[in-house]
Amino acid sequence: MNIERLGWVAAAALAGGMIGMGFKAPSEKTGTVDIAKVFRDSDLAKKGTETLRAQAQARRNVMEFVATNRNIKLEDATKLHDLLIKDPLTPADKTEIERIQTAAKAAEVKARELQTLPKPTAADLSQLDEFTKRKDASGQLLEKWQKEFEAEIQQKEAKLNDDTLDKVRGAIQQVGRDQGYSIVFANNIAPFCPNDITSEASNKLNGKK
Numbered sequence: 302m303n304i305e306r307l308g309w310v311a312a313a314a315l316a317g318g319m320i321g322m323g324f325k326a327p328s329e330k331t332g333t334v335d336i337a338k339v340f341r342d343s344d345l346a347k348k349g350t351e352t353l354r355a356q357a358q359a360r361r362n363v364m365e366f367v368a369t370n371r372n373i374k375l376e377d378a379t380k381l382h383d384l385l386i387k388d389p390l391t392p393a394d395k396t397e398i399e400r401i402q403t404a405a406k407a408a409e410v411k412a413r414e415l416q417t418l419p420k421p422t423a424a425d426l427s428q429l430d431e432f433t434k435r436k437d438a439s440g441q442l443l444e445k446w447q448k449e450f451e452a453e454i455q456q457k458e459a460k461l462n463d464d465t466l467d468k469v470r471g472a473i474q475q476v477g478r479d480q481g482y483s484i485v486f487a488n489n490i491a492p493f494c495p496n497d498i499t500s501e502a503s504n505k506l507n508g509k510k
Contacts, residue, residue, distance in 0.1 A: 332477060332485040333494035339502045340469050349461040353454065359386045360450040364443055366402065371436040372412045373405035378439055381405075382446065408432070472506035473498070 340346055363385045367378050381401045384394050412432045415425050476498050477485045485498065503509075 330482050330496070331494060332480070332482045332496040332498045333488045333490075333492070334473050334485050334497065334502055335488045335499040336469060336473070338499055339473065339506060340465060342503050342507075343465060343469065344507050345465045345468060346461075349465060353457055353461060355388075356386070356457065357450075357454050359388075360446075360454070364446055364450070366405070367439055367443060370402075370405040370409050371439045372408040372432045373401075373439055374408075374435060375438045375442070377401045377404060378442055408435075468506060469502070473502045476501045476505050 363382050366381070366385075367373060373381075381398065384390065384398050384401075387394060390398075412429070415421060415429050415432070418425055421429065473485055476482075480498065480501070482496070482498070486494065488494075488497070488499070
């Protein structure tokens, strides 16, 4: 999940293209813009990237904990998953997370103790069998989560990219109209054009004058 590449996804989407102003300028006037820079320097992209990073980390935290504590109860693992990706958490949520994590860690200790018993009783063997079932269930859950998490983050990333790119395009068009440009090219198409509106577009997008 390469969240940091969002700006370059945007650049690829508009590379080789041009942005029309949506009106007929009184004279032919062309400009150029570094679309990737406008995208990358935008407050929208920065905030969105931080949000995506936090969401991805929350999902990694879920998987890392369950992978380390495979003897966790299935219902507790599912509940922990729902809680750890929730934002914001209530005090009750935090208490429940602590309970689940404490119980899961205790289960790991108990499993290790049972595995080292020289003469396990019938009850001990039953408990070991239960732990084996839990480990199998948690392993299947981890595989399911991995697929779901990747798809979910990719969808969120794509939406952020599309939403921000729309606003980048809108800011460029607005600056172009305000300054009387008939068309603005991506800078890789017209690298020697003297009329670079990258800074103005960035300021417009970020609400600066």
